[in-house]
């Protein structure tokens with residue numbers, strides 16, 4: 010009965026994926042029962058490849074479209090979950106000293122986060138799966154304009170990556186509250202699936218493998 014209830018909840022969730030590339034994340038979410046999925050990418054090539062691949066797998070319900078995560082075109086409070094994997098990292102590829110990143114990168118990251126915060130419903134969740142370490146992400150996620158709480162956990166053997174969960178409207182009244190590290194995130198994605206994707210290094214869309 011609980012399983013059925015959980016499936017019903019998942020079906021109702023409206024989920025937005027930022028910078029999908031040709032990742033299989035949306036396929037996996039769909040398999041988990043999350044069917045109202047919208048994936049955007051800046052690259053028309055990535056979008057076309059993703060659409061073709063999903064169609065070939067019969068996943069025609071997943072909406073894939075061109076879109077800029079720095080200027081989201083969706084209405085306010087329209088998604089329960091926004092998720093990105095390796096896309097925010099791209100903003101910091103050429104940002105110089107990580108302790109003092111270039112203003113341009115910081116401004117882009119803030120534009121992205123402001124958009125995410127805007128399109129999330131009250132109590133909506135932003136999931137960020139990234140190589141960006143907590144001490145570099147903290148000042149951005151913790152900006153005073155955001156109302157989300159922040160927790161994270163660490164994955165990976167060689168390269169560590171981080172799984173951040175930001176819950177809109179759940180920020181502690183203590184404005185100095187820090188990010189909470191949790192041993193197991195309260196939302197579960199399968200680590201194997203993430204480990205199998207060489208996402209951070211696959212920034213060149215032409216290198217994407219059609220067969221995935």
Ligand SMILES: C[S@@+](CC[C@H](N)C(=O)[O-])C[C@H]1O[C@@H](n2cnc3c(N)ncnc32)[C@H](O)[C@@H]1O
Nearest residue numbers: 028029030032050051052077078094095096208
């Ligand atoms: C490192 S890849 C990650 C792709 C995918 N999320 C994965 O896990 O394999 C970054 C992706 O973000 C896309 N991207 C970069 N800037 C973007 C933006 N401003 N808006 C939307 N997508 C963007 C790129 O086209 C690329 O597909």
